[in-house]
Amino acid sequence: xxxxxENHHDDHDxxxxxGITRWLYTTNxxxxxxxxxxxxxxxxxxxxxMAMIIxxxxxxxxxxxxxxxxxxxxITLHGLIMIFGGVMPAxxxxxxxxxxxxxxxxxxxxxxxxxLSFWILPFAFFILLSSLFMEGGAPNFGWxxxxxxSTTYAPPSVTFFIFSVHIMGASSIMGAINxxxxxxxxxxxxxxxxxxxxxxxxxxxxxxLLIAVMPVLAGAVTMMLMDIHFGTxxxxxxxxxxxxxxxxxFWFFGHPEVYIMILPxxxxxxxxxxxxxxxxxxxxxxxxxxxxxxxxxxFVVWAHHMFTVGLPLAAEIFFMWATMLIxxxxxxxxxxxxxxMFRGSLTFETPMLFAVAFVVLFTIGGLSGLMLAIVPAxxxxxxTYFVVAHFHYVLVPGAIFSxxxxxxxxxxxxxxxxxxxxxxxxxxxxxxxxxxxxxxPQHFIGLAGMPRRYPDxxxxxxxxxxxxSIGAFLFGFSQLLFLFIVIKTVMGGKKATDQVxxxxxxxxxxxxxxxxxxxxxxxPKVD
Amino acid sequence: xxxxxxxxxxxxxxxxxxxxxxxxxxxxLYDVFCEVTGINGKVFQSEYSEELVTDDGRTIAIQxxxxxxxxxxxxxxxxxxxxxxxxxxxxxxxxxxxxTTDKKMTAQAVPSVAPSNxxxxxxxLECFCFEQQELMPGEEALLPxxxxxxxxxxSNIKNIILSYTIFDITDYDDEVLAHNQMAME
Numbered sequence: 276x277x278x279x280x281e282n283h284h285d286d287h288d289x290x291x292x293x294g295i296t297r298w299l300y301t302t303n304x305x306x307x308x309x310x311x312x313x314x315x316x317x318x319x320x321x322x323x324x325m326a327m328i329i330x331x332x333x334x335x336x337x338x339x340x341x342x343x344x345x346x347x348x349x350i351t352l353h354g355l356i357m358i359f360g361g362v363m364p365a366x367x368x369x370x371x372x373x374x375x376x377x378x379x380x381x382x383x384x385x386x387x388x389x390x391l392s393f394w395i396l397p398f399a400f401f402i403l404l405s406s407l408f409m410e411g412g413a414p415n416f417g418w419x420x421x422x423x424x425s426t427t428y429a430p431p432s433v434t435f436f437i438f439s440v441h442i443m444g445a446s447s448i449m450g451a452i453n454x455x456x457x458x459x460x461x462x463x464x465x466x467x468x469x470x471x472x473x474x475x476x477x478x479x480x481x482x483x484l485l486i487a488v489m490p491v492l493a494g495a496v497t498m499m500l501m502d503i504h505f506g507t508x509x510x511x512x513x514x515x516x517x518x519x520x521x522x523x524x525f526w527f528f529g530h531p532e533v534y535i536m537i538l539p540x541x542x543x544x545x546x547x548x549x550x551x552x553x554x555x556x557x558x559x560x561x562x563x564x565x566x567x568x569x570x571x572x573x574f575v576v577w578a579h580h581m582f583t584v585g586l587p588l589a590a591e592i593f594f595m596w597a598t599m600l601i602x603x604x605x606x607x608x609x610x611x612x613x614x615x616m617f618r619g620s621l622t623f624e625t626p627m628l629f630a631v632a633f634v635v636l637f638t639i640g641g642l643s644g645l646m647l648a649i650v651p652a653x654x655x656x657x658x659t660y661f662v663v664a665h666f667h668y669v670l671v672p673g674a675i676f677s678x679x680x681x682x683x684x685x686x687x688x689x690x691x692x693x694x695x696x697x698x699x700x701x702x703x704x705x706x707x708x709x710x711x712x713x714x715x716p717q718h719f720i721g722l723a724g725m726p727r728r729y730p731d732x733x734x735x736x737x738x739x740x741x742x743x744s745i746g747a748f749l750f751g752f753s754q755l756l757f758l759f760i761v762i763k764t765v766m767g768g769k770k771a772t773d774q775v776x777x778x779x780x781x782x783x784x785x786x787x788x789x790x791x792x793x794x795x796x797x798x799p800k801v802d
Numbered sequence: 803x804x805x806x807x808x809x810x811x812x813x814x815x816x817x818x819x820x821x822x823x824x825x826x827x828x829x830x831l832y833d834v835f836c837e838v839t840g841i842n843g844k845v846f847q848s849e850y851s852e853e854l855v856t857d858d859g860r861t862i863a864i865q866x867x868x869x870x871x872x873x874x875x876x877x878x879x880x881x882x883x884x885x886x887x888x889x890x891x892x893x894x895x896x897x898x899x900x901x902t903t904d905k906k907m908t909a910q911a912v913p914s915v916a917p918s919n920x921x922x923x924x925x926x927l928e929c930f931c932f933e934q935q936e937l938m939p940g941e942e943a944l945l946p947x948x949x950x951x952x953x954x955x956x957s958n959i960k961n962i963i964l965s966y967t968i969f970d971i972t973d974y975d976d977e978v979l980a981h982n983q984m985a986m987e
Contacts, residue, residue, distance in 0.1 A: 384807055384811075385811070448818055452811065452814045452815065452818075455810065455814055456807055456810045456811050456814065459806075459807075459810045460804055460806050460807035460810055461807070486814055486817055486818060486821070487817075487821055488821070489821075490818050490819070490820075490821035490822035490824075490825060491821055491822070491824065491825040491828075492825075493822055493825070494822050494823075494824075494825025494826055494828075495825060498825075498826070498829075506974070509829060512871075512912050512967065512969065513871065513910055513912065513969030513970075513971050513974075514910075514971070514974070515912075517832075520828075520829065520832050523828065523832060524825060524828050524829075527825075527828065585918070587918050587919060
């Protein structure tokens with residue numbers, strides 16, 4: 276009885292609820308951020324296990340471990356899980372934790388929708404993964420699910436796949452709406468748009484991209500559903516449809532999606548490099564404008580994914596130049612990071628190591644992207660391992676390194692404890708070596724002509740494939756060390772100060788470590 | 803919630819179904835774009851036109867290609883593989899089909915033109931691809947095409963390929979076929 280009264284009494288300053296209901300019913304942005312981050316870690320390990328199966332099969336030429344049908348399911352699920360389950364929820368989790376604290380808001384604008392947008396995600400991935408145990412197996416048509424492979428020739432589980440994509444889309448859209456409403460309306464007085472931290476800017480732009488293209492993806496899978504079950508012919512040539520139409524609609528979503536997975540990384544890396552260089556960022560407004568131009572250009576380059584479908588010459592030339600144009604704002608960002616480090620008092624703690632590796636390796640991925648943008652060259656590279664090397668360079672040491680950097684950078688604020696610097700550095704070097712040993716040789720075998728998405732290959736590709744697989748095992752198993760480091764930090768360790776890092780600037784470093792359950796209930800003063 | 807926040811929220815919530823609809827709008831937009839620019843090799847039925855007929859045409863080669871889609875068992879081939887034709891004149895050609903199975907079947911041919919910028923100058927008065935073919939077991943037929951290549955065909959094009967892929971649509975139900983037929987016309 277007295278407990279009830281006490282609870283009531285504490286109504287205005289309560290901590291988290293106890294037990295499982297804390298997590299089920301929570302509307303607290305920090306709790307939801309934590310849920311998103313742990314969920315994405317789980318998906319990262321599941322998608323990673325699939326990558327291990329793929330690399331184990333490709334360790335030697337010939338069929339060794341799995342059936343070709345199962346291999347196809349692995350490459351499909353690996354792609355879908357890493358994109359929609361790994362990278363995107365991790366960024367949403369970071370946005371939940373950081374955006375309100377960075378702009379001096381007490382919480383996200385729509386806390387109950389926040390809870391919903393997280394809790395439908397586990398169901399989406401449960402449905403997707405359960406298709407592995409269905410008759411005919413899981414989706415096997417590649418993460419790009421081109422029609423008619425995903426319609427006429429798809430396994431029966433494709434309907435579950437469509438449903439799970441719908442749920443993932445709904446979750447992303449709700450998350451994005453929440454971010455926009457929060458940023459546009461809940462900034463503390465004095466935090467003007469051009470004073471917002473770059474991570475907030477990067478997420479504002481990302482959220483607009485999500486709202487624009489996730490519904491188009493929902494439309495594409497709905498058309499597939501109608502073709503499969505309701506006898507329409509959107510993508511069926513016999514009924515007057517066109518399979519190339521599918522690719523246009525898919526990549527209209529797919530290309531902005533690429534930037535959805537990298538813009539928040541740009542924001543994170545800008546913060547980390549600024550902190551560990553102990554300098555002002557070289558050019559704040561040019562960074563903002565660069566992100567905006569990348570986002571706008573991302574809508575007019577989609578056909579560079581389909582140069583070989585028989586586009587007219589004028590279209591090939593247009594999409595080639597538009598794609599190359601993106602290198603300009605991206606170059607602005609890279610030079611900005613380098614100029615920020617120039618003559619800074621640099622130290623290389625784990626987050627900085629990941630951030631610097633991001634700059635170098637993401638640039639390598641960007642340059643191979645420029646090679647792919649050249650139409651005649653793309654006719655040679657299309658659907659080879661060169662493409663696989665390219666997009667893994669921008670996504671693994673790009674997006675995923677930035678997420679790891681963010682975790683090391685902000686975990687002292689989240690948990691109140693410093694991570695083990697020695698283990699963190701070990702994790703970085705294992706990952707850095709692993710990722711390069713895995714993906715750099717794929718450039719070579721791709722240029723030599725090895726096609727992607729096959730479980731077997733010609734003997735001439737054997738050596739580099741073995742090297743690539745060894746790198747993949749090294750990278751994959753190093754991530755268990757990351758899991759260990761995160762758990763160790765959450766459990767205890769050296770107490771973190773409020774500012775945590777000597778050069779750290781921004782509102783999130785003004786609150787206590789660990790960040791109290793409620794922060795900025797009264798808006799901070801910012802000038 | 804603050805009033806401005808509600809406004810932002812409403813705008814964004816409205817944007818979502820609009821973008822969903824835009825995804826579907828891409829389907830007709832894509833067709834319109836193909837029709838206007840003549841890319842993608844799509845050719846639609848056109849009326850007889852006196853204006854297109856000229857005497858100062860040039861000779862080009864038109865090549866016919868026939869393909870059977872996946873399990874389509876019919877024999878399907880052009881009567882002549884290559885024809886020399888004059889631009890600005892109507893010409894006829896035929897394709898031979900035979901239902902080689904022992905059951906009644908329905909087929910639909912889907913055309914494509916290469917190079918794609920020739921498609922806008924190819925006018926079809928009549929084509930078997932505008933309707934379905936129904937053949938009894940063992941029945942054979944000659945399917946007609948009547949076409950004109952306009953004199954405005956870019957002068958660097960000396961060779962046009964007209965390709966047809968034939969699909970087995972026996973198992974499609976009538977309602978769907980009627981709908982698709984409408985969509986094609």
